[in-house]
Amino acid sequence: MANSAKYKAPLMALRASLTQRVNAISKDLHHEDEAIEKDFAEQATQLENDEVLNSLNDEAKSTVMQIDKALLRINDGHFGRCSACGIEIDKQRLDAVPYAEFCIECAE
Numbered sequence: 001m002a003n004s005a006k007y008k009a010p011l012m013a014l015r016a017s018l019t020q021r022v023n024a025i026s027k028d029l030h031h032e033d034e035a036i037e038k039d040f041a042e043q044a045t046q047l048e049n050d051e052v053l054n055s056l057n058d059e060a061k062s063t064v065m066q067i068d069k070a071l072l073r074i075n076d077g078h079f080g081r082c083s084a085c086g087i088e089i090d091k092q093r094l095d096a097v098p099y100a101e102f103c104i105e106c107a108e
């Protein structure tokens with residue numbers, strides 16, 4: 001069984017930095033710091049930027065959700081096991097992606 005407790009701190013740290021990023025992106029998306037008047041070209045550029053920001057934001061949010069699930073698994077003792085097939089997830093994989101929910105085979 002993986003030593004799940006040692007993954008708790010890195011997961012929390014990662015969660016904190018992702019949450020910070022989501023907040024920063026949300027602020028950008030709402031253009032709180034910007035003047036409202038823009039010409040058409042600027043608006044078009046901004047729309048493209050917003051799309052990129054939105055997808056970054058979605059990615060960060062879904063990672064935060066995965067981290068929350070991983071933290072729950074640490075608490076209930078299921079951490080380190082593949083949610084699909086139940087085998088122990090490779091330690092190297094957990095070190096690289098501590099919130100991994102599936103073993104490499106099931107993730108592919």
Ligand SMILES: [Zn+2]
Nearest residue numbers: 082085103106
């Ligand atoms: Zn599996």
